[in-house]
Every structure is written in C-alpha cells, then in structure tokens.
Amino acid sequence: MLLLPYSKNPSRILRGAMKTLEEIQKERPYLKEQLDLYRKLQGLRSLSFSTEGYIPMEKGFYPPDTLVYVITEVSKILGIEIERLNWVKDMITSGNIDFRRLPIGDIQLKHNEYSQEELDVILYFISKPFFLHEKQKLSLDGIYWDEGKCPVCNSVPSVSIIGREEKRRFYCSYCETVGYWKRIGCPSCLTEVPEDITIVMLDAEEGIRADLCERCKNYYKSFNSSMLNEYTEEMLDLISLPLDIIVQQKGYHRSSPNPLGMKRLL
Ligand SMILES: [Zn+2]
Ligand SMILES: [Zn+2]
Structure with missing residues (x-):
C-alpha cells in the first residue's frame, strides 16, 4: 500500500x-x-x-x-x-x-x-x-454521506466546499475522505430547516463562511470551490482560523479538529 x-x-x-x-x-x-x-x-x-x-x-x-x-x-x-x-x-x-x-x-x-x-x-x-x-x-471518496457523517470513520465534518453542484461537498478531518451531503443543514443534529442555520462571513476573506446551527450550536466552515485551485482542504481550514475564533467566541463549537488536531481555538 x-x-x-x-x-x-x-x-x-x-x-x-x-x-x-x-x-x-x-x-x-x-x-x-x-x-x-x-x-x-x-x-x-x-x-x-x-x-x-x-x-x-x-x-x-x-x-x-x-x-x-x-x-x-x-x-x-x-x-x-x-x-x-x-x-x-x-x-x-x-x-x-x-x-x-x-x-x-x-x-x-x-x-x-x-x-x-x-x-x-x-x-x-x-x-x-x-x-x-x-x-x-x-476508498469511498465521492459518495453521498448518509446522516452527514464520513462513511470511513463516522466523523461529523467541519469543512465543506460549495460550488455549482446541488449538494455540498464535505471533507473529513480525520481520514480526508470527501463526499456529498445536503446543501443546507447541520450534519451534527441533522436539521434541514433553513431558519436553523446562520451564516457568518469575514469581511476580508471572500469565498469563506461559517454555517452555524442554532439548534445544536455546531458549526462548519464553507469554502468556494474555486479556492481549491490554490489551497488544499486542510490548508483552507488552517487559513480560516480567525473565523473559528470569532465563531467560537459566540458559543459555537466544531465537531472535528483542524489539521493540527485542535477543536477549541480560543
Ligand atoms: Zn473520515
Ligand atoms: Zn445542529
């Protein structure tokens, strides 16, 4: 191997x-x-x-x-x-x-x-x-993630890519598998009600946002798919660390760690 x-x-x-x-x-x-x-x-x-x-x-x-x-x-x-x-x-x-x-x-x-x-x-x-x-x-890249979880290791993802596709592409921080789940929703509590999700963006960073779940306080970050031309998913997670800090200060938490193994970034 x-x-x-x-x-x-x-x-x-x-x-x-x-x-x-x-x-x-x-x-x-x-x-x-x-x-x-x-x-x-x-x-x-x-x-x-x-x-x-x-x-x-x-x-x-x-x-x-x-x-x-x-x-x-x-x-x-x-x-x-x-x-x-x-x-x-x-x-x-x-x-x-x-x-x-x-x-x-x-x-x-x-x-x-x-x-x-x-x-x-x-x-x-x-x-x-x-x-x-x-x-x-x-080898389960590219399939639909039942219940929003990584099919290899069952993690709730904290990084996603959003492009023209109808579904959102999620990225597993543990095994790095990529797969699809709902465009709007929370992979932690599985709500699909648009009103449950608040979107936060940073003024200085185009193409980066966080989707916050008001129901369970989980959040994940979203990146515009064009950013993958310059950064890997892991690097996107790292460079958007200031967004984690802002969102965590508001009381939300990420379910999977960043590429350095950290979930709490305060
Ligand atoms: Zn995984
Ligand atoms: Zn939730």
Whole structure:
C-alpha cells in the first residue's frame, strides 16, 4: 500500500497552481506557528505501512515497528520526550485506545501531565496514519454521506466546499475522505430547516463562511470551490482560523479538529 505525499497527488496537480507552504506563510505571517507545525506533520501523513498478515484489532492499530516509529515522530513533532509518551504506546498495544472511537468523541483519556486539549492533539497526530490507511483501504471518496457523517470513520465534518453542484461537498478531518451531503443543514443534529442555520462571513476573506446551527450550536466552515485551485482542504481550514475564533467566541463549537488536531481555538 502506498500513500501519496501531498505534492505527488495527481488530483492536486491537475487542479493547477497550488500555493506552497512558504507562499502561504508570506501571505499570512500570523499563521507562522501553525504552518510550522503543519509542515512537521507531513512525514507522518505520507507514512506507508502494511497490515498484511497482521490482525490490527487484536494488538492495536499499527504493526509494532510502525507504532514505535509513529510515537517517535510525534514526540519529535510536538517536542515531548519519548518516555513521556510510553503510556500512550502501552495503551494502544493493549487495546485500551480504540482509534475508531476518536471521531465520535468517545475516547475519554485522562493523564495528569496533559490537559484535555493536549491529549486531543497527541491522539490526533498518532492516529493520523491509521485514518489515512483506512481511507486508502476503503476508498469511498465521492459518495453521498448518509446522516452527514464520513462513511470511513463516522466523523461529523467541519469543512465543506460549495460550488455549482446541488449538494455540498464535505471533507473529513480525520481520514480526508470527501463526499456529498445536503446543501443546507447541520450534519451534527441533522436539521434541514433553513431558519436553523446562520451564516457568518469575514469581511476580508471572500469565498469563506461559517454555517452555524442554532439548534445544536455546531458549526462548519464553507469554502468556494474555486479556492481549491490554490489551497488544499486542510490548508483552507488552517487559513480560516480567525473565523473559528470569532465563531467560537459566540458559543459555537466544531465537531472535528483542524489539521493540527485542535477543536477549541480560543
Ligand atoms: Zn473520515
Ligand atoms: Zn445542529
């Protein structure tokens, strides 16, 4: 199995002149810290591993060598000593952390050295190669999302693309699968009543908006499809971070994390 790195993905090349991370950083100096972290994550995103002859669910989610590699990389990326991550490794090996429960918000990890937000980021990074492996294996891009959830990992999406199509295209922040769901509605509580949805835009950013659900206080961001010529979905999520802050200050929350594993951005 082979995971294509960011720059070699043929669908990206066909889309035209994508901006490089350096160009984006020049455009948006206030995102330096986030873009630096995102850059460090690329090695993990392109990690390929095989589960042939191995039963992941019995022993954790990675072959043992791969797990050691992933934990070592995450320790370097986040600047945490490897010894301080051994407990996560042990929990994964013993089957006490089920990555598949992560997107449905059903992992309640506690550790006195880390805050809940830090634990979310650590787990998001460690599980990233697993989710990309799942996407590659199941290959469900472009289908309709029943109940508004990613068909690979059941996450409620926080990023969507809106173009001429009648349906809205959603993007899964865990496995990066793309699929369709209703143009108006909330994928969290499934309301389709237009009055339940409030739209917020930033004056300075054309083509970017947030759809806020007044019923359950979930929100997701929407991007004009033409923006995919210059940015990946992940990059769109990152560059629109100021919109997350504004919306979260008003009391709304996102269901899936941004590309750095963060849901709360205040
Ligand atoms: Zn997914
Ligand atoms: Zn809702």
